Ligand SMILES: Nc1ncnc2c1ncn2[C@@H]1O[C@H](COP(=O)(O)OP(=O)(O)O)[C@@H](O)[C@H]1O
């Protein structure tokens with residue numbers, strides 16, 4: 331039985347609503363969230379299909395978390411289509427590969443894109459990490475650990491699909507979010523990701539579902555229900571629903587203007603959904619080990635390098 335199997339949907343949603351009301355009524359916004367979080371949390375953002383909004387969710391979720399006082403780093407871990415820099419309208423010169431080759435320190439590649447938000451361009455560096463021998467891997471990773479003091483949340487924007495590296499990211503993170511849209515192709519592909527993850531981990535994975543580009547909350551809920559019930563029926567796994575982001579033309583505009591929605595159009599209709607998502611994913615009921623997990627960057631990267639390395643060897 332998976333530790334994150336939630337109660338029946340309506341009860342879970344009610345529970346979350348209660349927690350959310352508590353959080354919202356707290357003037358500080360996150361109800362002492364920072365105190366509740368032990369160490370940095372790493373969160374992988376996954377999808378089956380491309381173009382469902384992973385990068386935009388990563389960017390705006392990071393900004394929503396930062397608005398609440400958390401320090402966030404986004405690791406641009408989409409090995410094929412890294413584009414977090416474009417969404418922020420910045421041009422970082424260096425990536426993790428430069429750190430691995432000893433040309434730069436992490437402090438030099440960490441690119442500040444807003445108050446409390448930085449990006450780490452992954453580039454080919456993430457693949458190179460897996461190729462290093464154990465000793466060198468540990469040494470490099472220990473050089474990265476200064477991030478632990480500077481970061482509360484590490485978000486990983488990954489590639490679409492069930493590539494072995496994506497599974498490695500998900501399995502190395504404290505928890506993951508699968509994003510789908512209401513399109514049948516995206517729904518089917520998100521189920522495939524869930525299935526692969528359940529099979530790879532024997533159901534021992536902390537994961538939640540987000541529906542993006544929904545016309546309204548009702549449509550999003552119906553989409554979520556389809557995936558949740560398929561998971562229950564065929565995988566014996568109930569994925570919690572973390573909520574939705576509704577369709578908003580201002581998100582497309584923000585991409586064109588290279589200024590994230592929460593920086594350029596913070597009052598737009600989809601903006602509250604990112605803030606709500608930021609609260610929901612740290613609802614303790616979504617992360618049962620939240621209080622005793624210490625998700626440090628060095629251990630996260632070590633887990634990741636080993637996972638990628640294991641898979642490459644197969
Ligand atoms: N909620 C939304 N409403 C409208 N358009 C969206 C929304 N979320 C993302 N988009 C648009 O969808 C496209 C793909 O988004 P992106 O974040 O790049 O997806 P991915 O990283 O999954 O490939 C972008 O053009 C973006 O503007």
Ligand SMILES: [Mg+2]
Nearest residue numbers: 384385408413
């Ligand atoms: Mg992307």
